[in-house]
Amino acid sequence: MTYLLELLSSGLAIGAVYGLIAMSFAIIYKSTGLLNFSQGEMSMIIAYVAWSISTGTDGNPFIVAIGSIGFAILFALAVERIAIRPMMGEPILSQIMVTIGLSVIFRALVTLLWDGLPHNMELAAGNALVDFGGIQVRVAQIAVVVMLFVAIAGMWTFFRYSRFGLAMRAVASDDGTAQLMGVKTGRVQMAAWAASAVMSGTAGVLFAIAFELSPSLYGLGLKAFPATILGGLDSVIGSAFGGLIIGVAENLVGGYISSSLKEIAGFVIIILILMIRPYGLFGEKRIERL
Amino acid sequence: MSQLSTQSDLVAPFLEIKNAQIIYDNAIEAVRDVSLSVAEGTVVALLGSNGAGKSTLLKAVTGTLHLEDGDLEKGSIHFAGRDLARSKTDAIVRDGLVLVPEGRKLFANMTVEENLTMGAHLKSASELRRLKQTVFELFPKLKERRSQTAGYLSGGEQQMVAVGRALMAEPRLLVLDEPSLGLAPLIIDAIYETIALMRRELNMTVFLVEQNATQAMNLADYVYIMENGRIVLDGPAEKMRTNLDVQEYYLGFSSGGEERKSFRDIKHYKRRKRWLS
Numbered sequence: 001m002t003y004l005l006e007l008l009s010s011g012l013a014i015g016a017v018y019g020l021i022a023m024s025f026a027i028i029y030k031s032t033g034l035l036n037f038s039q040g041e042m043s044m045i046i047a048y049v050a051w052s053i054s055t056g057t058d059g060n061p062f063i064v065a066i067g068s069i070g071f072a073i074l075f076a077l078a079v080e081r082i083a084i085r086p087m088m089g090e091p092i093l094s095q096i097m098v099t100i101g102l103s104v105i106f107r108a109l110v111t112l113l114w115d116g117l118p119h120n121m122e123l124a125a126g127n128a129l130v131d132f133g134g135i136q137v138r139v140a141q142i143a144v145v146v147m148l149f150v151a152i153a154g155m156w157t158f159f160r161y162s163r164f165g166l167a168m169r170a171v172a173s174d175d176g177t178a179q180l181m182g183v184k185t186g187r188v189q190m191a192a193w194a195a196s197a198v199m200s201g202t203a204g205v206l207f208a209i210a211f212e213l214s215p216s217l218y219g220l221g222l223k224a225f226p227a228t229i230l231g232g233l234d235s236v237i238g239s240a241f242g243g244l245i246i247g248v249a250e251n252l253v254g255g256y257i258s259s260s261l262k263e264i265a266g267f268v269i270i271i272l273i274l275m276i277r278p279y280g281l282f283g284e285k286r287i288e289r290l
Numbered sequence: 291m292s293q294l295s296t297q298s299d300l301v302a303p304f305l306e307i308k309n310a311q312i313i314y315d316n317a318i319e320a321v322r323d324v325s326l327s328v329a330e331g332t333v334v335a336l337l338g339s340n341g342a343g344k345s346t347l348l349k350a351v352t353g354t355l356h357l358e359d360g361d362l363e364k365g366s367i368h369f370a371g372r373d374l375a376r377s378k379t380d381a382i383v384r385d386g387l388v389l390v391p392e393g394r395k396l397f398a399n400m401t402v403e404e405n406l407t408m409g410a411h412l413k414s415a416s417e418l419r420r421l422k423q424t425v426f427e428l429f430p431k432l433k434e435r436r437s438q439t440a441g442y443l444s445g446g447e448q449q450m451v452a453v454g455r456a457l458m459a460e461p462r463l464l465v466l467d468e469p470s471l472g473l474a475p476l477i478i479d480a481i482y483e484t485i486a487l488m489r490r491e492l493n494m495t496v497f498l499v500e501q502n503a504t505q506a507m508n509l510a511d512y513v514y515i516m517e518n519g520r521i522v523l524d525g526p527a528e529k530m531r532t533n534l535d536v537q538e539y540y541l542g543f544s545s546g547g548e549e550r551k552s553f554r555d556i557k558h559y560k561r562r563k564r565w566l567s
């Protein structure tokens with residue numbers, strides 16, 4: 001029983017990491033139709049910056065949080081303005097190629113600016129162990145699950161009740177018509193990139209605290225992308241649950257069946273679910289009626 | 291009704307298109323040397339069959355040509371003093387030129403009310419409330435359906451949402467691209483009654499693009515006819531209704547052949563054109 005709970009709790013934590021990054025994929029896809037294949041790398045760079053802030057400030061969690069969120073936003077806006085904005089209106093495949101190019105550059109930057117070694121991100125508050133009815137959990141693991149639910153609630157409220165969130169949905173549904181209403185699609189794109197960097201950055205930093213920081217952290221993006229497909233590429237909130245499902249499934253398969261199957265468990269689930277629901281679990285079906 | 295024909299001469303035109311040439315992908319010429327004007331307070335209809343270039347002209351007017359690789363190569367377009375060729379769509383909408391696009395283009399997955407809210411994207415929260423009330427008064431049916439998903443409404447209801455959404459931007463010039471497209475005759479009548487009502491009650495200037503000539507011509511003060519990217523005939527609606535060519539070609543009073551003929555095939559028109567050029 002304890003074993004199951006341990007598997008579930010660490011599955012939820014890693015699933016929340018996937019979920020936050022999956023939401024980042026979805027929000028950019030939903031509002032601009034673009035798949036940002038440098039999402040995992042952006043998450044990694046933000047984690048490294050957080051690490052630098054942390055070592056420079058003796059691990060003050062507030063400074064680390066505020067500093068890395070601020071950096072995430074500026075970083076995303078810079079990437080959007082320099083690399084993505086000029087590609088607006090170009091074929092989507094070329095835009096995707098740009099994000100793949102960015103991913104290679106970002107990976108190189110990490111080893112260039114920092115190093116290629118794994119590090120422990122020493123943040124006492126995050127490393128502390130909490131006893132949860134016999135199971136030991138790190139604060140960072142709890143934090144990432146909490147952050148995922150904060151992000152879900154935030155996104156839900158934003159898309160449902162705010163005018164700008166509504167405009168983002170309009171752009172997602174038909175950007176030409178949204179422009180006819182006076183929506184500036186450039187602003188929508190900026191907001192999507194900033195929000196995605198904050199979410200995936202949070203995931204990267206908390207992952208680094210709970211596990212380790214290394215130049216292979218970008219691999220989280222590869223795990224999160226299928227979670228986005230599972231939840232529904234255009235469903236920001238569905239992606240969050242896609243992440244949780246994959247995280248938990250991986251852990252259960254790894255714990256009960258075989259650790260070599262762990263890596264593929266998520267993909268098997270995706271294939272099964274997509275056969276039944278091609279739009280993903282929560283994806284919006286296009287209404288074709290005229 | 292000489293009042294109508296002189297109106298466009300005396301009042302400075304609200305919308306004025308001069309010698310517009312529009313080219314797609316640097317190769318396809320969709321609009322050639324078109325001049326057209328809409329005076330404030332009037333209803334102007336632009337008629338023409340498939341591919342005449344009507345929607346293309348409206349894309350130029352709303353600043354959305356660039357989205358489809360189109361370009362106003364020559365000529366000028368002005369609205370209330372603003373140079374539309376150099377304006378962004380949001381500025382054009384803010385000035386009060388609002389389009390109901392061809393095929394309605396609702397946000398299908400959003401509710402009726404959310405669609406209306408989008409129409410007022412550039413308005414403040416209090417203006418939004420006031421405008422929603424006005425539109426709900428004009429279309430009580432939309433109030434009933436406010437929380438339904440727009441994509442599942444009937445064609446006529448969707449057109450109502452599309453018009454309502456445009457009204458949410460408080461247009462001074464309402465532009466409609468084929469509002470009768472794909473609708474049953476009874477629904478078309480209702481749509482035209484609504485347009486007539488808006489003109490009467492809200493004193494709105496209307497620029498109407500149609501293939502369905504009869505209705506449009508009954509409502510309009512002035513009519514332009516477009517074919518193959520050019521204006522081939524224009525005049526006050528009164529005169530156009532009694533014009534033999536127009537009757538033969540558009541209103542279906544054919545003097546023989548079954549199919550719709552092109553203007554080029556009609557003798558009157560040829561003579562007139564030679565006389566004009």
Ligand SMILES: Nc1ncnc2c1ncn2[C@@H]1O[C@H](COP(=O)(O)OP(=O)(O)OP(=O)(O)O)[C@@H](O)[C@H]1O
Binds near residue numbers: 314319339340342347
């Ligand atoms: N995005 C585009 N790229 C290239 N050519 C286009 C584009 N849109 C329209 N055209 C061409 O421009 C011409 C005019 O098209 P337009 O849509 O303006 O006609 P229309 O008068 O609105 O016709 P309809 O009544 O069928 O809507 C057509 O020959 C069309 O093929």
Ligand SMILES: [Mg+2]
Binds near residue numbers: 344
């Ligand atoms: Mg058209």
